[in-house]
Amino acid sequence: MTHSDFDSFRPPEPARRRRPDGKRGGRRRDGGDGSREMPMVPEPEFTSYYGRPVVKPAPWGDDVAVYLFLGGVAGGSALLGLGGQLTGRPTLRRNARLSALAAVSVGAVALVKDLGRPERFLNMLRTFKVTSPMSVGSWILSAFSTGTAVSAVAEIDRLSNDRLPLGPLRSVLRAVEGPAGFEAALFAGPLAAYTAVLLGDTATPTWNAGHEELPFVFVSSATLASAGLAMITTPVREAGPARTLGALGVVGELIAMRVMEHRMDPVAAEPLRQGKAGAMLKWSERLVAAGGAGTLLAGRSRAVAVASGLSLLAASALTRFGVFEAGLSSARDPRYTIEPQKTRLARRRAAGITDDSITTAG
Template structure:
């Protein structure tokens, strides 16, 4: 039996007047719910409801594994991941080559501060003088490179708007400011002394000259204390990013940066200091070489094999191989210079050549790590494959029971 039907024109008029109208066949309107009158008889509605119930039960049986009531089966096969529209998953860091210069000079500044403090304690006036000037000069030039990478100098002021203990960048900004300020007074005092020794006296008031001498002795311990922090904080900063090459090496990057700064500062002291007074610098350079080579080896051995590729090929691989060759050659020359100095046969040329090799090796290390980070964000596999391995390992150990997309 067919139900009583209301003429179709009546609901159309109501829908238009009340604003519920939508073109026929388009379903519900985007606004109010449209007035709908069912023109289908009761038997047709029952058949439609029965088919919908059967379809729903069939989907449930399929999810349970068919008639066997087994486990849920996968609907989608494993896919080879690329990325959306070929775009990188992780945004590339905006740091260019000036940051590489800043990393290099910051390491030299930090190591020079330590050597200056050591020279003061050991009454090695030549080493203390040269390293005080090196600490401030490297910090000042590194700051210029950092400001240059920002594009506009006034952006540097934004780095000091907040002081956040949990932010390596915020702490590093204030660390650099404090170090450069404490290194400025000793450097000014030593520069004034050098001018006096060369017969070029600047007309400074006597109280000011006395203040500089006293401030030099008091500020050098501050630079010596902050030096290791300045040389290593950039490694901590890199480790706290989402860049695969840096985050995978988070345990060793601070040691690599600190030891690289130590050997570079030792090489700088060997260049500008006479061999008989450069003994502490040679010891620091050899210790820094051993620490850097061990830390680099351990970092590569412990990181994911896919991510390790970026440190071994293309420009990062070339730079790091050049760094290793230069550092090994510089350290061997440093040991030879130390032995000759102990035998009373000093070689100024060997000391300078070894120092240049060490300083160059430190620069290659910093730029190699920087380029490795840039290369690791270009290919999605450096992000996805390590995550998949961590998930498989956690699932095998029973620490993961659900299918999630990331695992820290």
């Protein structure tokens, strides 16, 4: 028998019992009798190194969560601005256009603050990469902001009784105002949805598990926010399109969230129901229901319209912040990465797929 310096770390072996006839042996404690090979290595339990996260949590703070919310507000407001433009509702058109400009401006500031330096956003516009949600999203934001700014400046000029120092550009502004509203509305949907694609494209367990349904959740959330804001700022007589959009958003969000949670891996969906994120999403669901009920009565009462609008606006914010927080929480716990992987591996093996780069023969 060989000896080494590490023998002192070896746990002591239990004393062997002798049989009545003086011989060693007998039935093994593990159930074997010594006549056949027994497994010496137990079935491994997968965990991470010292319990540390398997994937690196996204280095995003509240600034990104604010941008996610305001991007939805801006996109939905641009759609309502076009609706007011096409249906002859000047107050709705004006308020929606100004809301879109304010939301996209503050959202852009939050995004640049998270990036650290403004030139980093400009650097993302140097190329256009279809396979990169960040690259595509940067161009969508730029195109949307251009149309929104033009149409909103026209509204500001009218509010000031044509006192802006535009000179001969005023006639040009009036001519391009309508097409700019169409252009902003064209990029409204992509602006509201691309952030969901961006989250789902990461390795963050909860975001990635819901990547197929998350864009529908975000678009529905955008309609809630923009409709709620328009119901607050616009008189009841012109807010009909906003109430209709809000009702559609209520149905869309409730269905999209249910479908997403149902189709996700049960373990990956847990952060959506637990902790801080779970509390926010539960309150969001309650406010969605309350705001949806209010939209049915908001056509008669300004007070009800404002209360319903506040409920829808808050529900949208809680949905965005809740989904954002759930993803960060899932990245911090290695369980949400490892257990869904084991489930997918077992499912592939059960289907007979055992000879590829993902699975191995049992």
